[in-house]
Amino acid sequence: MRPTATFVTGMATMGVLAGGIVLGTGILDGTATGQNSASNSGSTPGNGSVGNSGSTAGGSTAVTDGTFDGPVVQTVYGPMQVEIVIKGGIITTATALQHPGGDGTSDQINAQVVPILTKATTDYQTVQFGNVSRATISTGAYKQSAQAALDQAGFTG
Amino acid sequence: MATREREFDRHAKRRWTAQDFTGALVPLSTSVAVAFFFADGGATNFLDIVALPYGVGVVSGLIGTNLFLVMMVLAARVPIIDSLFGHDRALELHKKLGKPVLYLLIVHMAALIVDYASRVNTDVWSEIVTMLGVNDLLLSFLSMGVFVLIVITSLVAVKRRLPHGVWHAIHLLSYVAMYLGMFHQFTQGTLFAEGTAGRAYWLGLYLVATVSTVVFRIILPVLRSVRHALVVESVVVEGPGTVSITMRGRELAAAGFQAGHFAHWRFLAPYLWRESHPFSISAAPTDDRIRITVRELGDATSLLQHVRQGTAVWFEGPYGIFTESERTTSRVALIGSGIGLAPIRALVEAMDFRPGELTVIGRARNESELFLMDEITRIAHAKKGIVYSLTGPRGRRTPWLPWAESERGVSISALIDKQSEVDFYLCGPGAWMNSLVADLRSAGVPPHRIHNEQFAW
Numbered sequence: 001m002r003p004t005a006t007f008v009t010g011m012a013t014m015g016v017l018a019g020g021i022v023l024g025t026g027i028l029d030g031t032a033t034g035q036n037s038a039s040n041s042g043s044t045p046g047n048g049s050v051g052n053s054g055s056t057a058g059g060s061t062a063v064t065d066g067t068f069d070g071p072v073v074q075t076v077y078g079p080m081q082v083e084i085v086i087k088g089g090i091i092t093t094a095t096a097l098q099h100p101g102g103d104g105t106s107d108q109i110n111a112q113v114v115p116i117l118t119k120a121t122t123d124y125q126t127v128q129f130g131n132v133s134r135a136t137i138s139t140g141a142y143k144q145s146a147q148a149a150l151d152q153a154g155f156t157g
Numbered sequence: 158m159a160t161r162e163r164e165f166d167r168h169a170k171r172r173w174t175a176q177d178f179t180g181a182l183v184p185l186s187t188s189v190a191v192a193f194f195f196a197d198g199g200a201t202n203f204l205d206i207v208a209l210p211y212g213v214g215v216v217s218g219l220i221g222t223n224l225f226l227v228m229m230v231l232a233a234r235v236p237i238i239d240s241l242f243g244h245d246r247a248l249e250l251h252k253k254l255g256k257p258v259l260y261l262l263i264v265h266m267a268a269l270i271v272d273y274a275s276r277v278n279t280d281v282w283s284e285i286v287t288m289l290g291v292n293d294l295l296l297s298f299l300s301m302g303v304f305v306l307i308v309i310t311s312l313v314a315v316k317r318r319l320p321h322g323v324w325h326a327i328h329l330l331s332y333v334a335m336y337l338g339m340f341h342q343f344t345q346g347t348l349f350a351e352g353t354a355g356r357a358y359w360l361g362l363y364l365v366a367t368v369s370t371v372v373f374r375i376i377l378p379v380l381r382s383v384r385h386a387l388v389v390e391s392v393v394v395e396g397p398g399t400v401s402i403t404m405r406g407r408e409l410a411a412a413g414f415q416a417g418h419f420a421h422w423r424f425l426a427p428y429l430w431r432e433s434h435p436f437s438i439s440a441a442p443t444d445d446r447i448r449i450t451v452r453e454l455g456d457a458t459s460l461l462q463h464v465r466q467g468t469a470v471w472f473e474g475p476y477g478i479f480t481e482s483e484r485t486t487s488r489v490a491l492i493g494s495g496i497g498l499a500p501i502r503a504l505v506e507a508m509d510f511r512p513g514e515l516t517v518i519g520r521a522r523n524e525s526e527l528f529l530m531d532e533i534t535r536i537a538h539a540k541k542g543i544v545y546s547l548t549g550p551r552g553r554r555t556p557w558l559p560w561a562e563s564e565r566g567v568s569i570s571a572l573i574d575k576q577s578e579v580d581f582y583l584c585g586p587g588a589w590m591n592s593l594v595a596d597l598r599s600a601g602v603p604p605h606r607i608h609n610e611q612f613a614w
C-alpha cells in the first residue's frame with residue numbers, strides 16, 4: 001500500500017472505532033433507552049387503548065390478558081426465564097423467574113441488571129430497548145425470553 | 158515523456174489505486190466489527206478492571222473472526238482479488254493470517270471463560286462444563302478444535318511431511334470450523350441479536366465468504382469447463398521429462414486467458430482426475446487452442462508425460478498477474494529458468510514491443526533444459542529483441558548466473574542498461590529468483606518494476 005493510502009486507511013479505521021464509541025455512550029448503566037421509538041410511541045403506558053394499537057399496527061391479533069412465561073434461555077452465567085403479566089392489554093409486571101446468579105451465587109452484575117430490565121419492560125411496554133452495558137449476555141437472554149412471552153400473549157407493542 | 162510512457166504510467170497508477178482500495182477493506186471491515194461492539198456499549202468494558210476480560214474477549218473474537226472470513230475470501234480465488242494482487246499474494250496473506258487468527262480466537266475463548274467463571278464465582282473448569290452444556294458454545298469449542306488441527310497441519314514442518322492430498326482434505330474442514338463457530342456469535346449476547354444492524358452486517362460477511370467460495374471455486378469452474386470442453390490434442394516432447402500439451406476447446410476467448418496466466422488443470426484420466434495441478438500457459442492463447450508445458454516432478458507430472466490424445470480436461474482459472482497488465486513501462490526484460498520459461502514463452506509472443514524494448518534471458522543447467530528457447534528466440538528476434546541463453550553450473554558470487562559469468566563479475570547491469578527503467582518478469586525456482594531479485598535490487602531496480610511467478614506456494 002502506498003503511504004498516503006496507509007494513512008487514509010488508518011484514519012478511516014480510527015474514525016469507525018470512534019464512531020462506535022460515540023454511539024455506544026448513549027447506553028449507560030441503568031438508563032436503558034427506547035430504540036424503536038417510532039413503533040412504540042403508540043403504546044406508552046397508561047394510554048390504555050390497547051385494542052386500538054393492535055389494529056393500527058395492521059395485525060388482526062388481539063392481546064390476551066394473563067400471565068405468560070417465556071422459555072428458559074441458557075447463558076454461560078446460568079439460566080434466564082422471564083414471566084410477563086398483561087392486564088387490560090398492558091404489561092403490568094415483568095419478573096425474572098430464574099436469572100444467572102439467582103441461585104445464591106454472588107453475581108453482582110446480574111443482581112443489578114435484572115431490576116433495570118424488568119423496569120424498562122414495563123416503562124417502555126416493549127423489550128426493544130437499549131442494552132445494559134457490561135451485561136449484554138444477560139440482556140440478550142432476558143429479551144429473548146421476554147419476547148417469547150409477549151409473542152404468546154399476541155402483544156405486538 | 159512520450160505518450161506511450163504516459164499511458165503505461167497512468168495504467169500503473171490506476172492499478173495501485175484499485176489495490177489500495179481493496180486492501181483497505183481488511184482493516185476497515187475489522188474496525189466495523191469492533192465498532193458494532195462499541196456502539197452496543199462495549200467500550201465501557203475497557204474502563205473497568207473487572208469487566209476488562211469481557212471486553213478483551215469479545216474484541217479479540219470479533220477481530221479474529223473477521224480476519225478468518227477475510228482468509229476464506231482470499232482462498233476463494235475471487236477474480237477481482239486475483240487480478241489485482243495475484244493468486245500467490247492472496248495466498249501469502251492467507252497463510253500469514255492463519256496463526257494470528259488462531260491466537261486471537263484462543264485469547265477470545267480464554268478471556269471469556271475467565272470472565273464468566275469470575276462473574277458466577279466458580280472455577281474455570283466448572284465454567285467450561287457449564288459452557289459445554291450450552292449447545293451453541295459446544296459447537297464453538299468443536300470449531301476451535303478443528304481450527305487448531307488445521308493450523309498445526311499447515312505449519313511448514315508438518316505440511317512438508319504430509320501428502321498434499323491429506324493436507325488439502327484437512328484444510329477443507331475450515332468451512333466446517335467456520336459454520337460451527339457461527340451460531341454462538343448470534344445467540345450469546347445482544348451484539349448480533351435478532352433485529353439488530355449488527356446481525357445483518359455479520360450475516361452479510363458470512364454470506365460474502367460463502368457465496369464467493371461456492372461461486373468462484375465450484376460453480377464458475379464447472380460452468381467454464383463444460384462450456385469450453387477442452388480435450389488434449391497433442392503431446393510433444395520438449396526436452397528431458399518435459400512435454401507440451403496442446404488442448405483444443407470452444408470459445409476460449411471468453412474464458413479470459415492471457416499470456417502469463419496459469420490455471421489448475423484436471424485431466425479426466427485414470428488417477429489424474431482426482432487432483433488438479435497448476436500449470437502456466439506456454440503460448441499466447443487463441444479462441445480454440447491453449448498450450449501448457451509440463452516438467453516431470455512427481456506422480457501427476459510424470460503421468461502427464463504420456464497423457465492420451467482426446468483426454469477431456471477441466472480447469473479452474475485463469476489466475477495470476479504475471480501478465481502484461483502489471484507492466485509499468487515500455488522496456489521489458491523477460492527472464493526464465495528451466496520450466497520457468499513456459500510463461501516467458503507466452504509473454505514474449507503476446508506482449509507488445511517496439512524495437513529495442515525487449516530483452517530475454519533464458520537460464521538452465523544445460524542446453525536441453527532451456528525449454529522452448531528456440532521458439533522464444535525466434536519470436537524475440539522477430540520483435541527486434543535481444544536474447545541471452547545462459548547455461549552451466551550455478552555461480553558462487555551471483556548464484557542466478559552460470560559459474561563462468563558469475564566469477565567474471567557479470568551482473569544484471571552488464572546485460573541490460575538503465576535497469577531502473579525496465580520492467581522485469583521473472584519465473585524460475587525459488588532460490589534462483591531470490592538471487593536474481595537481490596541482484597536487481599542492488600542495481601537500483603524499484604520493487605514495483607519486479608514481477609515474479611513462483612511455481613510453488
Ligand SMILES: Cc1cc2nc3c(=O)[nH]c(=O)nc-3n(C[C@H](O)[C@H](O)[C@H](O)COP(=O)(O)OP(=O)(O)OC[C@H]3O[C@@H](n4cnc5c(N)ncnc54)[C@H](O)[C@@H]3O)c2cc1C
Pocket residue numbers: 321419432433434435436437438449450451452453454455456457458459496499500611612613614
Ligand atoms: C502458479 C504455478 C504455476 C506452475 N506452472 C507450471 C508449469 O507451467 N509447468 C510445470 O511443469 N510446472 C508448473 N508448476 C508446478 C506444478 O504445479 C507442480 O510441479 C505439480 O503440481 C507437481 O505435481 P506432482 O503430483 O507431479 O508432484 P508431487 O510429488 O505431488 O509434488 C511436487 C511438488 O509440487 C507441489 N504440488 C503438488 N500438487 C500441487 C497442487 N495441486 N498445487 C500446488 N502445488 C502442488 C507439492 O507441494 C510439491 O512441492 C506451477 C506451479 C504453480 C504454483
